[in-house]
Amino acid sequence: MSAFAEDAATLDDEATSRLVDRLATQGFAVADGLLPPALVAGLLSELHGLEQAGLLSGAGVGRDAGLRRDGDIRRAAIRWFDGGTAAERAFLALADGLKTAINRRLFLGLFDFECNFIAYPVGGFYGRHLDSLAGAKNRVVSLVAYLDPDWSAEDGGFLRVWSAPDDHGAPAEAIQPMAGRIVLMLSEEIPHEVLPAHRPRHAIAGWWRVNGSSANRLDPAR
Ligand SMILES: O=C(O)CCC(=O)C(=O)O
């Protein structure tokens, strides 16, 4: 019955290879139109349901350890995917297709994928960070997907990205979190931040990791 049957969601080959090319040359890449609109709507309504049911954690009120740990850098609430809905499974299937395309182009040996919903309240933000800390070779490529329709520039919440860990100049790009837009970043290379959102902001963030045995041989052939 769902409009996003798992097997119906396939990636457009050309758009995917353009995206992965830009990831390879630039360290990050943005694409619109790869996620089917019905899937984006389904994921947003799932996230709204989780919010209403009080099933997100770290909602910015300082009650749990996770929030105390990063409360200064992030004001948002999350929920890990458990693959329990058709929308999650369809998204994971698309992520798997992206993984194949990235591995083919960059030889990164991406292996598994973890991902969470993120809900930023009004005033929510995420300070500048790298998704993978130096020395911890875990997260190699980051994927962010945006879910909110009609996001305007006045709504804030831009994702600012820099081109290298030691780049403290002006951001390379400020990405407006439009519904259906996805962003890929090399997790160890691209610092990024989420500017304060002026309306509730809904996203998915996921990370591909390498498996243990290849974790010390990260060498994008470029
Ligand atoms: O919400 C976003 O745009 C980015 C989220 C992010 O950077 C993260 O979860 O690591």
Ligand SMILES: [Fe+2]
């Ligand atoms: Fe991040």
